Amino acid sequence: MLGAIGLDEAQEAAYRTLVAVGAAEVGDLAHRLGVAEAAAERALRRLERQGLAAQASSSASSGARRWVAAPPGVALGALLNRQRHELEQAELAAVLLAEEYRAEAAEPAVHDLVEVVTGAGAVTQRFAQLRLGAVEEVCALVTGRSVAATGYDAEGRASARGVTCRVVVEREVLDLPRGVAELTAALARNEQVRVVDRVPAKLVVADRSLAMVPLTTGRDADPAALVVHASGLLESLTGLFEAVWREARPVRLGTAAPGVELAPAGPDPVDLRILSLLLAGMTDASVAKQLEVGLRTVQRRVKGLMEAAGVTTRLQLGWQAYERGWVER
Structure with missing residues (x-):
């Protein structure tokens, strides 16, 4: 006791x-x-x-x-x-x-917001985890430089699961041996692809909650990448992608060589139908039901129209649509 x-x-x-x-x-x-x-x-x-x-x-x-x-x-x-x-x-x-x-x-401590992944195998595995874990959207900037994890061609697994894929490639990618073939396959999977003369850096963003950027670019350097979690840095990387996306030109399947062609700035037929219905006073949900598409699809296309028109409100979009001749008065 x-x-x-x-x-x-x-x-x-x-x-x-x-x-x-x-x-x-x-x-x-x-x-x-x-x-x-x-x-x-x-x-x-x-x-x-x-x-x-x-x-x-x-x-x-x-x-x-x-x-x-x-x-x-x-x-x-x-x-x-x-x-x-x-x-x-x-x-x-x-x-x-x-x-x-x-x-x-x-x-959370600063060191918990980022993680460094080294080695070709580890970088490729982490890249695959990031893509396969996405449930809404994968955004990517693809450069012509050789890296451990390739770009838009790898996004196909995400698009097959109904995940939206937006990819910007630099023009140099089209000159690679399989560049055009891979781009054509991406377009066939209904991925949204745009081209710019130069991509500032390779980047992948999943669901705006996780991003991955390479730390090494030299051919002889051991591959390493930085995985960024929710933070101010992630917001900056997402903003970088959106800025490049707005400046890039859409591509579409073409019958002439090299197999793809730059699409003129402006809406496609589906965009025009959505825009016309919205200007007629229908809600996003009504438009989605009328066209038998998802509500997110309508909202995403409206966002794309606003980016293409360089506006920030739907009221401005309606005005620009008339000014640019997308719709008739």
Whole structure:
């Protein structure tokens, strides 16, 4: 029972015996406890250090020193108070650690916002995880430089699952041995592809919540990439893609070589039908039902029309649609 204040079984038995008999020599105590005199003396010495026992005067008959127990109310009370104080300090430390943990969880550390992936295999695997984990949209900037994970041709798995894919490739990609063939395959998967003269950097963004950019560009350098989680940096990378997307020219399948051709700026027939219905006063949901397409498809195409027209509101889009001859008054 006294183990809570630091006494083991031998010490507790020795103290209880001393309390019961009042005083005892080492030999007498060992006999009562059924242990060797050396073990009894060790227990008494430890009780002495804890203030629970003390040596009294020697026995008149044998000359051996006797041991007496300290008053339990005083000695055990002191030990209990010390134990309570230590427990209070431990509780205070636990509260402080809990507050520190909650603060750390609420504000993720900077090193948790980015991760560095090195090695061709690791980069390719992480790139695949990013694409396959997307549920709404994958955006990519594809350069003509050789990298561990290729660009728009790899987006096909995402588009097959109904994930929107928007890709911007630089013109140099069309000169690669399989550049046109891969671009044609991407267009056949209903991916949205645009071309610019120069892409600032290779980039992949999934669901606007995760991005991946290469850290090495040299042919002899060991491939490495930076994976960016939700942060100001991710917002900047997403903004970079959108800026390049707005400046790029759409491409479409063509019958003449090289197999694809730049589409003139402006809406396609589906865009025109959506625009006409909206200008007629229909809601996005009504347009989607009328054309038998998804609501997100309508909203995405309207957003694309606004980007193409260089406007930020639907009212401005309606005006620009008339000015550009997309619709008749």
